[in-house]
Amino acid sequence: MHTMSPALSAYLETNQSRFLDELFQLLRIPSISTLPEYRADVERAARFVADSLGAAGLEHVAVIPTGGHPLVYADWLHAPGRPTVLCYGHYDVQPPDPLDQWVTPPFEPTLRDGNIYARGASDDKGQMFMHIKAVEALRAVSGGRLPVNVKFLIEGEEESGGAALAGYVAEQAAALRADVALVSDTELYAEGLPTLCLGLRGLVYAEIEARGPAHDLHSGVYGGAAPNAVYGLVELLAQAKDAGGRILIPGIYDDVAEPSADELASWRRLPFDEQAFRQQEVGATQLTGEADRMVLERVWSRPTFEVHGIAGGFTGAGSKTVIPAAALAKVSLRLVPDQDPARVVRALEQWVAASAPAGIQASVRVLSMSPAVVVDPGHAAIHVAAQACAEVFGQPTVFIRSGGSIPVVGDFARHLGIPTVMMGFGLPDDALHAPNEKFRLGNYYTGIRTVAHFLQRYGAAH
Amino acid sequence: MHTMSPALSAYLETNQSRFLDELFQLLRIPSISTLPEYRADVERAARFVADSLGAAGLEHVAVIPTGGHPLVYADWLHAPGRPTVLCYGHYDVQPPDPLDQWVTPPFEPTLRDGNIYARGASDDKGQMFMHIKAVEALRAVSGGRLPVNVKFLIEGEEESGGAALAGYVAEQAAALRADVALVSDTELYAEGLPTLCLGLRGLVYAEIEARGPAHDLHSGVYGGAAPNAVYGLVELLAQAKDAGGRILIPGIYDDVAEPSADELASWRRLPFDEQAFRQQEVGATQLTGEADRMVLERVWSRPTFEVHGIAGGFTGAGSKTVIPAAALAKVSLRLVPDQDPARVVRALEQWVAASAPAGIQASVRVLSMSPAVVVDPGHAAIHVAAQACAEVFGQPTVFIRSGGSIPVVGDFARHLGIPTVMMGFGLPDDALHAPNEKFRLGNYYTGIRTVAHFLQRYGAAH
Numbered sequence: 068m069h070t071m072s073p074a075l076s077a078y079l080e081t082n083q084s085r086f087l088d089e090l091f092q093l094l095r096i097p098s099i100s101t102l103p104e105y106r107a108d109v110e111r112a113a114r115f116v117a118d119s120l121g122a123a124g125l126e127h128v129a130v131i132p133t134g135g136h137p138l139v140y141a142d143w144l145h146a147p148g149r150p151t152v153l154c155y156g157h158y159d160v161q162p163p164d165p166l167d168q169w170v171t172p173p174f175e176p177t178l179r180d181g182n183i184y185a186r187g188a189s190d191d192k193g194q195m196f197m198h199i200k201a202v203e204a205l206r207a208v209s210g211g212r213l214p215v216n217v218k219f220l221i222e223g224e225e226e227s228g229g230a231a232l233a234g235y236v237a238e239q240a241a242a243l244r245a246d247v248a249l250v251s252d253t254e255l256y257a258e259g260l261p262t263l264c265l266g267l268r269g270l271v272y273a274e275i276e277a278r279g280p281a282h283d284l285h286s287g288v289y290g291g292a293a294p295n296a297v298y299g300l301v302e303l304l305a306q307a308k309d310a311g312g313r314i315l316i317p318g319i320y321d322d323v324a325e326p327s328a329d330e331l332a333s334w335r336r337l338p339f340d341e342q343a344f345r346q347q348e349v350g351a352t353q354l355t356g357e358a359d360r361m362v363l364e365r366v367w368s369r370p371t372f373e374v375h376g377i378a379g380g381f382t383g384a385g386s387k388t389v390i391p392a393a394a395l396a397k398v399s400l401r402l403v404p405d406q407d408p409a410r411v412v413r414a415l416e417q418w419v420a421a422s423a424p425a426g427i428q429a430s431v432r433v434l435s436m437s438p439a440v441v442v443d444p445g446h447a448a449i450h451v452a453a454q455a456c457a458e459v460f461g462q463p464t465v466f467i468r469s470g471g472s473i474p475v476v477g478d479f480a481r482h483l484g485i486p487t488v489m490m491g492f493g494l495p496d497d498a499l500h501a502p503n504e505k506f507r508l509g510n511y512y513t514g515i516r517t518v519a520h521f522l523q524r525y526g527a528a529h
Numbered sequence: 530m531h532t533m534s535p536a537l538s539a540y541l542e543t544n545q546s547r548f549l550d551e552l553f554q555l556l557r558i559p560s561i562s563t564l565p566e567y568r569a570d571v572e573r574a575a576r577f578v579a580d581s582l583g584a585a586g587l588e589h590v591a592v593i594p595t596g597g598h599p600l601v602y603a604d605w606l607h608a609p610g611r612p613t614v615l616c617y618g619h620y621d622v623q624p625p626d627p628l629d630q631w632v633t634p635p636f637e638p639t640l641r642d643g644n645i646y647a648r649g650a651s652d653d654k655g656q657m658f659m660h661i662k663a664v665e666a667l668r669a670v671s672g673g674r675l676p677v678n679v680k681f682l683i684e685g686e687e688e689s690g691g692a693a694l695a696g697y698v699a700e701q702a703a704a705l706r707a708d709v710a711l712v713s714d715t716e717l718y719a720e721g722l723p724t725l726c727l728g729l730r731g732l733v734y735a736e737i738e739a740r741g742p743a744h745d746l747h748s749g750v751y752g753g754a755a756p757n758a759v760y761g762l763v764e765l766l767a768q769a770k771d772a773g774g775r776i777l778i779p780g781i782y783d784d785v786a787e788p789s790a791d792e793l794a795s796w797r798r799l800p801f802d803e804q805a806f807r808q809q810e811v812g813a814t815q816l817t818g819e820a821d822r823m824v825l826e827r828v829w830s831r832p833t834f835e836v837h838g839i840a841g842g843f844t845g846a847g848s849k850t851v852i853p854a855a856a857l858a859k860v861s862l863r864l865v866p867d868q869d870p871a872r873v874v875r876a877l878e879q880w881v882a883a884s885a886p887a888g889i890q891a892s893v894r895v896l897s898m899s900p901a902v903v904v905d906p907g908h909a910a911i912h913v914a915a916q917a918c919a920e921v922f923g924q925p926t927v928f929i930r931s932g933g934s935i936p937v938v939g940d941f942a943r944h945l946g947i948p949t950v951m952m953g954f955g956l957p958d959d960a961l962h963a964p965n966e967k968f969r970l971g972n973y974y975t976g977i978r979t980v981a982h983f984l985q986r987y988g989a990a991h
Contacts, residue, residue: 101847272848281812285961287933291827293811305767349755350743353888365753380838385563386734426815471749499747
């Protein structure tokens with residue numbers, strides 16, 4: 068078993084509290100990319116990341132303006148003959164609401180029970196920052212050199228479906244040329260179990276608006292004869308799935324590829340406690356979805372239709388007897404191989420047009436779309452990454468998929484022709500996108516260590 | 530044909546602009562009873578009404594505190610041997626949202642095209658105020674005397690389903706003793722057509738809450754296996770009605786009484802232009818509801834299930850991929866004779882308990898309930914009122930029902946044993962409960978005139 072150099076180990080240990088202080092500074096910036104009122108904070112987070120890259124010894128550090136939020140770029144390219152790793156992460160975060168459910172405020176990072184509680188702790192500030200600290204440590208103990216060439220590309224629109232990054236990757240394909248990408252925006256399958264993610268679901272995110280009467284009507288005077296926009300939207304959305312969770316939008320399953328028998332078999336071997344998953348992670352009386360599929364299939368390799376939010380009519384305190392004129396739902400479909408996002412959008416639009424109830428005008432506005440991706444486990448970088456993880460953790464690496472979406476992984480495959488090592492250190496109960504998001508403190512340090520070890524291993528393999 | 534005294538006519542004409550100024554003062558007070566932050570304004574409106582009653586020469590003027598918003602009482606009881614009329618109205622109003630759809634601000638009353646635009650112009654400040662001005666005018670031209678005894682009872686919780694008034698009527702039945710009640714909170718069937726309302730629908734208003742996971746979840750990580758509270762609520766609500774508008778909640782139609790053949794026949798004789806109703810009043814591409822019933826039946830004599838508002842999950846700008854933990858809908862059932870509100874509540878609760886989708890905990894919170902009422906057209910006061918209306922308008926009076934609810938009419942019947950003359954001067958397009966609520970200026974004056982004439986006629990008939 069390959070062991071880490073004592074100098075590197077010592078450096079990582081000596082600098083733990085500074086590494087944490089710096090991450091806390093970043094977590095304090097409310098860089099909520101989807102809410103326009105946080106634009107200045109998003110910019111501040113970009114500059115913080117750029118400064119951190121500069122302090123770690125990276126070169127060509129740049130905060131690159133886009134039509135949306137800025138990208139941060141940096142590189143170090145002085146390892147001729149060695150491969151180039153493109154490190155990706157994002158410095159933006161999801162909105163923190165519902166605020167009243169946070170034990171400590173989302174943008175005041177707090178250590179509790181060995182966890183860092185903050186919006187973005189795990190997704191993705193904490194994990195993105197591990198890459199920077201790993202590179203800093205490697206340079207510090209090697210006279211300013213690195214075992215591989217690295218390029219950093221950190222974005223600020225991952226949580227808002229921004230289009231800037233995809234365009235940048237397409238246009239700057241030559242400048243971004245690399246052998247592999249490294250993304251830490253996934254999770255360990257379980258605490259202590261080294262994990263590489265080999266697949267991500269894609270996403271079509273859209274708003275569906277329903278309009279009924281020209282303006283809100285008195286429900287006494289018109290109730291019984293006038294269409295109700297909220298109820299019309301309810302009737303429409305209810306037709307999207309059957310009681311068993313199967314999507315009823317015509318054509319949705321046409322291009323769905325099943326995982327290979329080998330992959331399915333490997334998922335069946337993973338430890339999975341459905342009752343603990345239901346009670347401790349989901350916290351519901353029952354799980355839902357396609358009963359003939361195991362839970363890991365449902366969340367990793369099956370498309371979904373979800374309503375993320377709905378609003379319409381009067382929802383203040385007390386009672387108002389109105390027939391609402393308009394209602395809006397935010398919905399998404401998670402996509403799996405080999406679904407084509409554009410084709411799914413067409414299916415959604417056709418279904419909405421065909422299914423709106425009498426008297427209701429329904430329309431679709433697509434906010435973002437990205438395809439699913441899968442990574443070939445036979446690729447050399449995946450192989451080295453699996454070994455590096457196993458060595459740091461002292462356990463064989465397991466291969467999973469994630470039900471989430473990281474659109475850039477598809478962009479890297481499409482425009483740069485490279486696979487992505489998805490090496491994440493979050494945990495399943497990190498409450499991503501939810502109140503009380505956390506990142507295990509120990510996993511922050513183990514992540515820095517594992518990333519550094521992977522870069523050494525990957526450089527040495529050439 | 531009975532004609533009004535020249536002195537009364539002259540007084541009403543001479544004081545028109547003052548009557549309007551005073552109403553504008555009342556309309557400027559945002560007495561929104563359902564929103565706690567307007568409590569002081571509601572109180573201010575109560576005092577304004579009390580002062581107006583005092584200025585009109587009424588006695589025993591009192592602003593009566595309740596557990597909710599105050600009641601205003603006043604009387605004049607110096608016409609021995611003459612009947613007593615209990616005048617009811619409400620000084621509270623519905624919330625004005627959506628604010629951005631008002632042409633002029635809801636609490637800055639504005640004259641435009643012969644209409645008074647303001648929240649409460651028609652429902653019910655303008656109509657309630659007509660009673661006060663009619664009494665003022667009658668006293669002014671009769672040496673301080675009135676043709677009947679009058680009691681005024683004006684409430685501040687009609688729009689918020691408050692319980693204060695019902696309790697007060699029950700407890701103070703002896704003090705409120707009267708021969709008939711007079712309520713102007715309904716409308717003319719059409720401009721120029723004198724109209725008495727003989728029936729009102731009742732109401733059960735409730736919130737339905739759905740809970741799924743313990744907290745909001747990441748829709749990538751859990752989508753496909755975790756219950757979604759918004760979608761669960763959507764699935765539940767969609768089961769409430771079929772595509773034809775028939776309510777599917779078991780037992781709802783058990784006690785529904787059909788209107789008499791005579792009443793139905795009189796409705797069929799009313800001028801009704803379904804296309805104008807759809808295009809100009811409702812403003813939708815299609816009407817909905819029970820296709821085998823004419824529109825007037827659907828809105829006057831059939832129960833309804835409506836969703837007034839719905840909220841859950843993320844509805845800010847942009848995209849957030851969350852599986853929401855909770856969602857809420859505000860719903861109501863309009864009731865018709867002989868439905869029992871308590872029985873309807875039980876049916877609603879049982880249906881919600883039985884129909885919640887897998888993994889969803891659904892609960893019902895009832896905010897208010899009141900039964901439907903019908904008035905006997907053979908009652909003497911109704912007869913006199915119909916004559917008085919016909920004389921002022923120069924047209925035969927038509928008899929309608931209203932699909933709305935005025936719970937106090939049922940309380941008067943139950944606790945005082947008296948019928949209610951529902952003599953309203955609003956118009957079908959007054960946009961009650963909606964943006965740009967209005968009251969036709971001419972109908973404000975005609976209303977004062979008609980109420981005064983009715984009181985004279987009713988006193989003279991004894």
